[in-house]
Amino acid sequence: MPLQVDDIQGIILYGYGHLRHACFLLLGISDPSATKAWLKTLDVLSGRFNRNEVDRCLNVAFTSGGLRRLGLSDDLMCEFSSEFREGMAATPHRQRILGDSGESGPDRWRWGGPGNPELHVLLMLYARNEIALSELLTDQQSRFVSAGLTSIAQLDTNWLPQDKEHFGFRDGISTTAIEGFHKDTSPANTIAAGEFVLGYLNAYGQYTQRPLVNQAQNPHGLLPHAPEDPTRGDLGMNGSYLVFRQLSQEVTRFWQYCDEQTRRDGASSAKVRTRLAAKMVGRWPGGAPLVKSPERDDPALSSENEFLYHGEGDATGLKCPIGSHIRRTNPRDSLEPDPGSGRSIEVGKRHRLIRRGRAYGVPVAPSMDPADVLAAGPSTVERGLHFLCFNTHIGRQFEFIQHTWANNPGFDGLYDDDDPLIGDRGGSYGKSAGTFTIQADPVRTRVTGMPRFVHVRGGAYFFMPGIRALRFLGSL
Amino acid sequence: MPHQEALTVIARITPGHVPALKAVLGTIADHGDRWSVVPFATLANVHFARFVVFDETTDLDGNPLAPQLALMTNVDAPLDGHLEDLATECGAGLDRVFDHCEGYPGVAERTAAARVEFLREHQVRARAFYVNRQGRTVTQILGEEELRRAINGHLDSTDFSRQSPEAVRRSIVSYVSSRSDLAWALQPAERPALAWRIAELIHQVGIAVLAIVFLPLLLPLLPVLVLLLRRHEKRDVPDTSIAPADAVRRLRADEDYWVQNQVTAVGLFKPGLFRLILATAILLLTDYAVRHIYNRGSLSGLSSIHFARWVPLDGRRRLFFTSNYDGSLESYMDDFIDKAAWGLNAIFSSGDGFPRTCFLFCGGISDEKAYKRFLPTRQAQTQVWYSAYPHLTTKNVANNAAIREGLSDQLSEDETRTWLRRFGVGNQLPESGLIARIFDSIRWDRLCRCK
Numbered sequence: 001m002p003l004q005v006d007d008i009q010g011i012i013l014y015g016y017g018h019l020r021h022a023c024f025l026l027l028g029i030s031d032p033s034a035t036k037a038w039l040k041t042l043d044v045l046s047g048r049f050n051r052n053e054v055d056r057c058l059n060v061a062f063t064s065g066g067l068r069r070l071g072l073s074d075d076l077m078c079e080f081s082s083e084f085r086e087g088m089a090a091t092p093h094r095q096r097i098l099g100d101s102g103e104s105g106p107d108r109w110r111w112g113g114p115g116n117p118e119l120h121v122l123l124m125l126y127a128r129n130e131i132a133l134s135e136l137l138t139d140q141q142s143r144f145v146s147a148g149l150t151s152i153a154q155l156d157t158n159w160l161p162q163d164k165e166h167f168g169f170r171d172g173i174s175t176t177a178i179e180g181f182h183k184d185t186s187p188a189n190t191i192a193a194g195e196f197v198l199g200y201l202n203a204y205g206q207y208t209q210r211p212l213v214n215q216a217q218n219p220h221g222l223l224p225h226a227p228e229d230p231t232r233g234d235l236g237m238n239g240s241y242l243v244f245r246q247l248s249q250e251v252t253r254f255w256q257y258c259d260e261q262t263r264r265d266g267a268s269s270a271k272v273r274t275r276l277a278a279k280m281v282g283r284w285p286g287g288a289p290l291v292k293s294p295e296r297d298d299p300a301l302s303s304e305n306e307f308l309y310h311g312e313g314d315a316t317g318l319k320c321p322i323g324s325h326i327r328r329t330n331p332r333d334s335l336e337p338d339p340g341s342g343r344s345i346e347v348g349k350r351h352r353l354i355r356r357g358r359a360y361g362v363p364v365a366p367s368m369d370p371a372d373v374l375a376a377g378p379s380t381v382e383r384g385l386h387f388l389c390f391n392t393h394i395g396r397q398f399e400f401i402q403h404t405w406a407n408n409p410g411f412d413g414l415y416d417d418d419d420p421l422i423g424d425r426g427g428s429y430g431k432s433a434g435t436f437t438i439q440a441d442p443v444r445t446r447v448t449g450m451p452r453f454v455h456v457r458g459g460a461y462f463f464m465p466g467i468r469a470l471r472f473l474g475s476l
Numbered sequence: 477m478p479h480q481e482a483l484t485v486i487a488r489i490t491p492g493h494v495p496a497l498k499a500v501l502g503t504i505a506d507h508g509d510r511w512s513v514v515p516f517a518t519l520a521n522v523h524f525a526r527f528v529v530f531d532e533t534t535d536l537d538g539n540p541l542a543p544q545l546a547l548m549t550n551v552d553a554p555l556d557g558h559l560e561d562l563a564t565e566c567g568a569g570l571d572r573v574f575d576h577c578e579g580y581p582g583v584a585e586r587t588a589a590a591r592v593e594f595l596r597e598h599q600v601r602a603r604a605f606y607v608n609r610q611g612r613t614v615t616q617i618l619g620e621e622e623l624r625r626a627i628n629g630h631l632d633s634t635d636f637s638r639q640s641p642e643a644v645r646r647s648i649v650s651y652v653s654s655r656s657d658l659a660w661a662l663q664p665a666e667r668p669a670l671a672w673r674i675a676e677l678i679h680q681v682g683i684a685v686l687a688i689v690f691l692p693l694l695l696p697l698l699p700v701l702v703l704l705l706r707r708h709e710k711r712d713v714p715d716t717s718i719a720p721a722d723a724v725r726r727l728r729a730d731e732d733y734w735v736q737n738q739v740t741a742v743g744l745f746k747p748g749l750f751r752l753i754l755a756t757a758i759l760l761l762t763d764y765a766v767r768h769i770y771n772r773g774s775l776s777g778l779s780s781i782h783f784a785r786w787v788p789l790d791g792r793r794r795l796f797f798t799s800n801y802d803g804s805l806e807s808y809m810d811d812f813i814d815k816a817a818w819g820l821n822a823i824f825s826s827g828d829g830f831p832r833t834c835f836l837f838c839g840g841i842s843d844e845k846a847y848k849r850f851l852p853t854r855q856a857q858t859q860v861w862y863s864a865y866p867h868l869t870t871k872n873v874a875n876n877a878a879i880r881e882g883l884s885d886q887l888s889e890d891e892t893r894t895w896l897r898r899f900g901v902g903n904q905l906p907e908s909g910l911i912a913r914i915f916d917s918i919r920w921d922r923l924c925r926c927k
Contacts, residue, residue, distance in 0.1 A: 082721070093728040097804065204813070204844050315903075322901045336905075337777035337815050337916065347814045395806050396844075403732070404807045410735045410869040413903030415624075430734045431867050437900055441893060442641040443631055444900030 001200060001227060003181045003193055005047035007238040007466045011059045011124060011356055012197060012390050013047040013181065015172065019057065019126035020159040021133040022358050024244075024386060025140070026111055027121040029069045031148025035121075036070060038147030039474035046467055056127040056136045060470065061242045061462035063087065066120030071476040076235065079211035080463065083394035084241055088459045089113050097403040099424025104456035110246070111153045111458035119152060122244065122462050153458075155246065155386055157358035161368055165359055166249045166383050167277070167421070167453075168368045170287035174305050174330060176354050186306055188332065188345050195397070196354050196390050199227060199237030199466075203350045208392045210236025222472040238466025240390040243353075243398045245459040246360075247422070248384035252377070254453045255370045261447045270371055276447070277370070279438050280420035282324035285368075289326070294319040308333040310340030317439035323417040328405045334412060351400050353389040360386055384454070394461060409433040422454050477613055477666030478553035480523065482605045482785050485547040485598045487577035494529065494543050497576035501527050501859035504730035509866060514569035516862040519561045521552040521614055524783055524800045527573065527860040528740050535793050536747055536828060545577055547595075548798060550783040552613045553672070563591035602785040603795070604763040608870045609773050611668045612877060617865055620876035623661045624899075627652065627879070631899060641892045649883055661880050680768040704750055705836060712746070715829025719852035727855055728805075734866035735802055736782070740856045742789065742796035743827035752792065755826035759786060759795075762823055769912050773874055773905055777815035777916050780808070782870055786823070795827065796856070802869040809841075809848055817842050818920035829853070834926030842921055875902025 005013065016022075029035045045057035062070070064085045068077060077085060089095065089106035100106055106113035123140065127133035144151060165171040177185035178193050194202030198210045212232040213223060223233030255273070258280075262272040278284045284297035291312045292301055310333045314320055320327050327334065330352070333344045361383025365372030391397035405411055406419035407428040416435040418425055426433030434450040465473060489497055500513060516525040525548065532543040551558045562570060570591055574580040579597070581590040630651045636644050652658050667673070694701075731737050745755055766775065766784075775781055784799040801808055812820050821840035825833040831846035833839045841847035865873070875898050882895040898904075908916065 078718075082724070091725060091728065093725075093731065097732050204842070206844060209845050316897050317901055322903065336779060350810065350814070396810060400804075400806055400810070404803055408735065408803070410802065410867075410872060413869075413871040413875060413901045415872055415902075428732070429867070439897065439900035440637070441896070442639055442644045443636050443896045445637070446628075446632070448632075 001180075003047070003178070003197065003200070004224070004238055004466075005181070007224065007468055008047045008197060009059045009464050009467065010045040010047050010049060010057065011126075012240050012354065012464065013178070015175070015356055016057070016126045018051050019054070019128055021128070021130055022124065022126045022157045023133060023137060024155040024157070025123040025125065025137075025151060026119050026153040026155070027123060027144070028117055028150045028152050029066060029120040029148060030150050032069050032071060034146060034148030036474045036476060038143065038149070039070075039470060042470070042474075044467060044470065055129075056125075056132045058126075058136070058140070059124040059464065061122045061124070061464035062473075063119050063121075063460055063462055065118050067463065067473070069120050070473050072473070073217075076211040076213060076217070079209065080236075081209060081241065081394055083399065084461045084463060087112075088243075088245075088461050094399075096428055097399060097407070098456075099402070099407045099428040100456050100459075101424070101427050103452075104424070106459075109456070109458045112244075112460040113458070116458075117150075117152045119460055121149065122242070122460075155360065157360050157386060158362065160359050160363055161366060164285070164368050165385060166251045166361070166363060167254055167281075168251075168285050168370060168373070169277075169281050169283060170285065170302060171359075172355070173283070173287050173303055174326065176352050178354075188308065189305065191349050191352050195349070195352060195392055196240055198239050198392050199224070199234050202392065203346075208236075210234070210239075210392075212236075218472070220475065222468055222475060224466070224468055233472075235465070235469050235472065237469070239469055240392060240464050241394050242462040242464045243387070243389050243391065243394065243459075244462060245387040246384065246457040247387050248382050248455045248457050250451075250453050250455070251364045251373060251383065252379055253451060255373045257447075257450060257453075258370070259374060274370060276438075279321050280324055280436055282320050282326035289320065290324070291320040308340070308345075310334060310344070315339065318441065321436070321438050322412050323414050323420065323436060325406075325419055325421045328411050328419055329401055329422075331405070331412070351397055351405075353391050353397055353401065356388040356390065357385050358388070360384060382457075384457070390464070403428060409435075416448075420450060420453075423452075425450065425452050477611055477616070477668060478521075479610050479668040479672050480607050480612075480783070481551055481553050481555045481558075482602050482783070483547070483549045483551060483555060483558060483595075484600045484602055484785070484787050485595050486600050486787075486789065487545050487574060487579065487594075487598045489529070489543040489545055490576055490578050491542075493576035494531070497545065497573070498529060498859065500572055500576070501529065503726075503857065503859055504733070504861050507860075508733055509862065511860050511862070512569075513572055514562075514566045514860070516549070516566070517864070518565055519551075519558070521558060521561075522862070523550040523552075523614055523617075523864050524738075525549040525860070525862040526738060526740070526798065526858050528796075528798070528856050528858050530742060530789065530796070530856055535790070536744055541790050541793070544789070545573070546787075546796075547573075548785070550607075550800070552615075553669075559592045559595050560588070562595065563588040567591055600787055602787045603759040604766055604786045606766040606770070606775060606781060606784040608779075608782050609874065609877075610771060612665070612873065614864045616665055617868065617873055617876070619660065620880050621865065621868060621872070623652070623658055624876050624879055626655065626658060628899060641889065641896055644896055645882075645887070645892050652883060662884055664881060664884050665877065676767065680764075683764055702835070705754070708746075708748070708750060709825075709833055709835075712825075712832055713829070714832050714846065715850060715853060716846070717853060718849055719855075724852050727852065727857060730858065730861075732804055734863070735869055736800060736863050736866045737803065737805060737808070738798070738800055738858050738861045739805060739808065740796060740798045740858045741851065741854045742794060742856050743824075743829070743854045744794050745792065745826055746828050751826055755795075758822050758826065762786065762819075765819075769909060769915070772908050772912070773870060774908050774912065774916075775816065776819050776912075778811050779870055779905055780811060782873075797824075798858075800863065802871075809851065813841055813844055813847060818918075827854070835924040837920045838924035839926060871902050871905070874905065878902075 177190040192203045194200035212226045218233035224237045226232045226234035258277045286297040288298040288301035335347045418433040420436045435448045437446040528546045530544045780802040782800045818837040
């Protein structure tokens with residue numbers, strides 16, 4: 001079934017690379033009926049738009065508390081995924097598997113934690129330039145009082161030079177192609193639409209759990225029909241779960257660590273330092289993947305995403321370390337059964353995300369050069385990534401990737417190595433990790449005692465409804 | 477070097493004592509790995525241990541099934557020695573626990589011998605018992621991990637990058653020789669006792685011969701059996717209920733403290749003679765398969781299970797399954813769907829309420845939604861769980877064993893290079909046997925098409 005792009009909110013299908021200015025508003029609902037009236041007229045961008053004509057746009061998503069506040073009945077609520085219903089910070093178990101402890105614990109979060117105001121709505125604002133964004137923001141904010149909304153937090157973003165993230169690596173290269181939507185994509189990276197949009201077949205060839213309503217609950221026929229049961233309205237269809245985590249990055253600490261570990265007789269080497277960092281990431285700062293270019297950054301490969309690991313003869317990680325960030329968050333053909341085979345790739349396709357994050361905070365050094373970062377000295381300004389991703393099964397996709405792959409010190413035959421960038425250093429597995437092993441001949445080298453470079457400052461699970469479902473919510 | 481055994485002891489809980497017993501046992505979330513009542517860690521040959529309370533319930537006809545307590549351990553043989561250990565070193569703890577069970581010796585009669593007798597009387601044989609790899613003792617597993625850590629420390633101490641693989645290996649071997657506490661590692665690990673290996677071989681060949689003799693007699697019946705099976709499958713009533721949210725939350729609260737996890741699941745057999753015979757046959761085949769086919773670290777492509785067992789409960793009415801595995805329950809379920817759905821379907825489709833199968837091997841848990849909804853409805857809470865090495869994955873254990881082997885083996889240049897890579901990552905699994913590889917190459921999900 002082709003995607004109903006005009007019923008899917010645009011940010012699920014597109015990264016809005018032409019709208020580089022963005023801001024996220026976290027809102028509470030104080031007057032549900034006023035909010036519902038606002039929802040009926042809210043002009044959100046669908047997946048059908050002309051880049052040249054759109055210079056600003058909105059998208060919207062809700063927490064489970066928000067949907068309840070709008071009046072969604074319990075019997076419908078319980079058909080949403082349990083992870084979404086409970087929320088990101090709800091149980092000690094979820095905090096444990098996500099590694100949200102200590103400095104990253106929800107009790108210290110700025111938003112979304114137990115001590116913060118209850119979130120209901122996420123309003124996402126995107127614009128082509130600073131002026132358009134500020135106009136859009138002012139316009140939206142002026143409606144909040146009459147819409148029964150209270151502002152909880154405003155999260156600004158900052159598109160960094162050279163399309164990099166704060167550690168200085170080119171980001172957003174590995175994008176996931178959606179089957180039946182993106183054309184001419186490589187089969188290994190083309191994923192069933194139902195993994196990212198509800199109401200379509202997922203990577204198991206099945207429909208993911210979501211709320212379906214009977215005719216009585218859908219009196220005006222606002223909702224689309226469920227494909228597996230056309231007598232029922234589909235509240236989930238064309239919607240997706242949005243995982244939002246504010247991840248602060250300790251950029252200076254990261255480069256200081258890489259510097260300390262690579263000094264020889266007290267002298268730093270920019271080349272060796274960058275090589276260690278590249279081994280941790282799995283790509284060079286310019287973007288070239290190590291498995292394709294193990295010894296140097298190669299500008300010709302800066303956007304390269306067509307590669308496998310076993311398929312490139314790197315089963316043992318000699319080129320791209322087994323524990324590097326990009327290899328463990330998307331192992332491609334490294335998984336059992338039978339690594340290097342089509343079956344291995346198939347298994348990996350059940351654990352993919354569509355990433356839509358945006359950086360925030362000013363870079364330590366506008367040049368994004370590690371030498372300048374180190375020269376700048378300690379910084380008190382917070383910076384990082386508003387990590388956003390879409391998936392339809394939070395447990396099998398986002399949480400699995402964070403826990404089973406990123407935080408796991410025993411990932412793929414390792415022992416004490418969690419993800420060098422986003423790992424929680426073993427806390428979620430009850431041990432101390434923070435080792436990074438660089439597979440090499442004649443024998444591996446490794447660095448140990450890595451501090452945590454990324455901390456969680458806030459987070460929540462949202463549901464981003466399809467556009468007809470949005471009108472349905474407005475009519476509750 | 478001994479092989480590994482599974483001890484299962486099942487006792488009826490004295491009426492009215494379930495709450496008091498549960499209070500003694502606590503939960504994994506309460507005590508983590510520091511449960512001091514029965515100190516399994518003091519027994520050097522226990523790999524895993526658990527206590528599970530099977531709450532009072534009813535069978536399919538509504539007859540009550542009394543609450544029961546199960547004690548399970550995975551130990552290095554001999555089992556007799558283990559019973560002695562339990563009755564002496566853990567005697568006081570056993571008393572506190574089994575005090576709440578029927579038939580346990582009275583306070584005045586609690587001698588080691590009386591405890592052993594009680595354990596023996598209540599011992600139940602597992603219908604099938606899976607061991608990731610037979611022959612690795614607790615001492616060996618812990619020792620080889622210490623060995624790997626020590627060698628890694630040695631590798632960190634010098635820059636080996638310009639040395640030849642042979643030179644690096646020589647340096648490692650000489651380092652290990654210099655450590656008197658690690659000298660044992662220069663000898664290969666012992667294999668399980670010859671008598672045990674011969675008995676296993678006789679079982680392997682004997683059953684195969686019996687099968688070859690009797691299968692031709694069954695073959696003419698096959699079409700009838702398949703028709704019967706399909707008739708039963710069409711009439712099955714899958715349980716589509718959802719486990720209560722608070723029960724699921726309680727189960728989750730016990731999970732993911734270490735790289736290893738545990739699961740206990742229990743269910744009633746489907747009624748009728750056909751299902752009884754089928755279930756018995758499948759469990760026999762399972763026993764055979766895990767002993768002789770899937771005995772090299774992989775259970776149908778699934779490498780994350782350390783030990784698992786299938787045990788009858790209440791005569792032929794119920795069966796429970798326990799597993800000690802690596803990773804989260806989510807990843808465990810995904811593993812089964814992705815790699816071993818056919819086997820799990822064949823075994824557990826005998827269970828009441830199981831997602832509908834098709835020709836025994838297909839359907840069933842291939843329906844992700846149905847499987848993930850069903851499992852929590854059949855889970856029993858493991859109240860106490862112990863692992864002697866909760867931070868080691870099956871791959872870690874296997875890799876450590878291979879590191880130790882490489883110290884004493886004669887290695888070619890290529891083998892030396894491959895061996896040295898084991899200090900970088902231990903993700904090379906031993907190859908499965910021929911029959912296992914044939915089974916694993918079958919795309920079971922594509923064999924049958926049912927509506």
